[in-house]
Amino acid sequence: MQFAVVDIETTGGYASGNGITEISIQIHDGTRVTERFDSLINPEHSIPAYIESLTGISDEMVASAPKFEEVADRIYNLLHDKIFVAHNVNFDFSFVRHQLEVAGYHLQCKKMCTVRMSRKVFPGFPSYSLGKLCNSLGITLNDRHRAGGDAEATAILLGMLLEADQEGHIKQALNKSSKEQALPPNLAKAAVDALPQNPGVYYFKDQKGNVIYIGKAKNIKKRVCSHFTGNNLGPQRQDFLKNIHHVEFEVCGTELMAFILEAVEIKRLWPENNRAMKRFEQKYSLFSFIDQNGYIRLGIDKFKKQGPSLYNFNSLSEGHSLLRMLIKEHLLCERLCFIQKNRIGCVGHEDGKCSGACVGKESAAAYNVRVKYAIQELHQMLPSFAVIDQGRTEDEQSCLWVEKGQFYGMGYISQYTDVKDMSQVKSALKPLPSNDYILHLILSYADAHPGKKLSIEF
Template identity: 75%
Template sequence: MQYAVVDIETTGGFASGNGITEISIQIHDGMRVLDTFETLINPQSFIPPYIEALTGISNDMVEHAPVFEAVADTIYNLLKDRVFVAHNVNFDFSFVKHHLALAGYDLQCKKLCTVRLSRKIFPGFPSYSLGKLCSNLKINIENRHRAGGDAAATAILLSLLLEADADGHIKQSLNKTSKEQALPPNLAKACIDGLPDKPGVYYFKDQKGAVVYIGKAKNIKKRVCSHFTGNNSGPQRQEFLRSIHHVDFEICGTELMAFILEATEIKRLWPSSNRAMKRFEQKYALVSYTDQQGYIRLGIDKYKKQVLSLYSFNSLTDGHQLLRMLIKEHVLCEKLCFIQSKRTACTGHALGTCAGACVGEESAASYNVRVKYALQSLHTLLPSFALIDQGRNEEEQSCLWVEKGQFYGMGYVSHYSDVTDLETLKSALQPYPSNDYILNLILTYADAHPSKKLSIKF
């Protein structure tokens, strides 16, 4: 077996928007370096000053160097049928594979990451960056941050790893069934091995333990591993993978509970890499107030956290449909409900469907009685039920509680509990915040699984 130890210098941190300025490939037979290929490359783009300061490679130096396409055939033939080795291999591999693909070559080869291997074979070092690791292992690096110097040091590191690998970590990593090389460089395989094959929520955490991403899954382990497949070379994905140092999780009884917990946790922790759920907000609400003449006014307004809402909606149309239903069934005034605004008297007054509150012909006291009945009927129209479903194990069952159109909470009770004892059942649940997104998830699930629905009457 032969290894191709690779190091590159680039114009930036992600392959799809940056070029390679230098590449070095050291062909290693497991004992020593047999051959070396090294060249500057014209990235056909400007090298930023901070990159030039780090690597020493300037725009003048690469002006007459070959473009990547001109050396792509040589690079491809050096890499194919060999094990691609690099320090933080996914970074180098993503660049080389991306630019080979642009030149018409499809690179498919096994990978080894000397960062991951060093953590296992040489445990206990405070840092596994190439410079500090080589210092601890007494490997001399000439021309640090140049492809040739870093590749040569990595080749020596590979020799030491091969020699010290008494437990067969390298062979295990090269096994076709092993997915370890696809993992982020800072995430231990043991962390993945400890994930369950159950529904729940998972938390990606950074080096300081801060949550950077929250996800839900029907199968936690499978879903977490899916984040690390593919070769997306975009900047957001590359930065995201570098930030992951640990994965925590919470098992849920059902996928629905995982959806709800995910939505709640994203709102609570506000992770930097979650976007879609952050943007969800209830948009409109049914509100009421008493005007200066003493009439209770109903209306649909934009949802405001500081204003008490009687019901919330995703769309203005949904809000007006409900309000019109209340107006029709309880003979309310469309003008006092802000359905009409430019008329002195609402159209219902002429048609006999309004008693004249809009023009003072009906007293506030009389009108308000019907408004209060309308609001009471709204509460009876809103659903109240419990969903009884499978738990996290055979000894328990899960429960989600919806009361008067609002999600109250969820939790777990013994499989032998009397679920018809509603007071005891509710007391065992943990309250959760409710919004239209969560409520719609529950209602949709309840409609699809009517046998799991337990009606609640007040």
């Protein structure tokens, strides 16, 4: 086997928006380095000050260096029929492949990550960064953070790995059916192999065990692996993959339960890489209060997490439609419900549809009776039901519980549980927070699968 040990220096951390400033390629025949190519590269834009201080490569140094396209043919011919080797290979490979694509070359070759292989062949070291790993193995590392010095150390590391790999980790990783080299450098293949092919939720964690991303899946293993494929070269994905050290999961009985658990867990843990679900918020609420004259007032206002609400809405028009319906059916006062704000007496009073609470003609006690009936009707309108579905095993069933228009919780019950005994069913469930997103998921599913829906009577 022929290996191409590669190291590059760049102007930044992601390939699509940055350039290569230096490249070193060392051809290794499995025993020794047989050929070497080193060159500074003109990235065609300025090198940030912090990169210059790290690498020592300045704009002046690369001003007369060849542009990547000028050496692309040489680089492609060195790489295309070799195994591409680098320390955190996906980083270097993403830059080199991107630059070759721009120059008109399509690089397809096997990859080998010396971070991943070192973890397998030399387990137990406190760190697998190139500098600390070389120190642990006694490898002399010259010109740190320069392509030539780092590539030379990586080539020595490759030789040590090939010699010490008695269990065949490298051969197994390079097998065509193995997807290991596509995995993030710090994520163990065994952790991915252990993932189930069931619906559920998965958690990516960083080196300290902090959750950095939560996802849901119909097939956990397939979905997790999909994160590591594709050609997205943006900074967010590059940083995301680099920080994945662990993956954990929780199996769910159904895909719907996975959707719900994902929403709950994102709100609970607030991972830095979950953005779409964080943006979902309930916007408006129907609320009630007693004013200084003793009248119960209904109104629509912005949703408040800590405030009691009778009903929640995603739009102001949706809230006003429901409130107008209650006003019409229970002869409530539009002014006391904040539909009209600039009149002493409401239009309904002039039309005989309001008994005059707005102008003091109807007592608070009489008016409040109708308001209470309106609230009671609203509660009766809110659905209460359970969704009984498949469980995680053949011996159990899953259950989702909705009570008076609010998601109560979910869990699992035995196949032999009497589902008509609702108090027994409810006691087996785990209470979870509700929001309109979760409720909409459940209502849509129940409408599509009426045979799985059981009404709850109070």
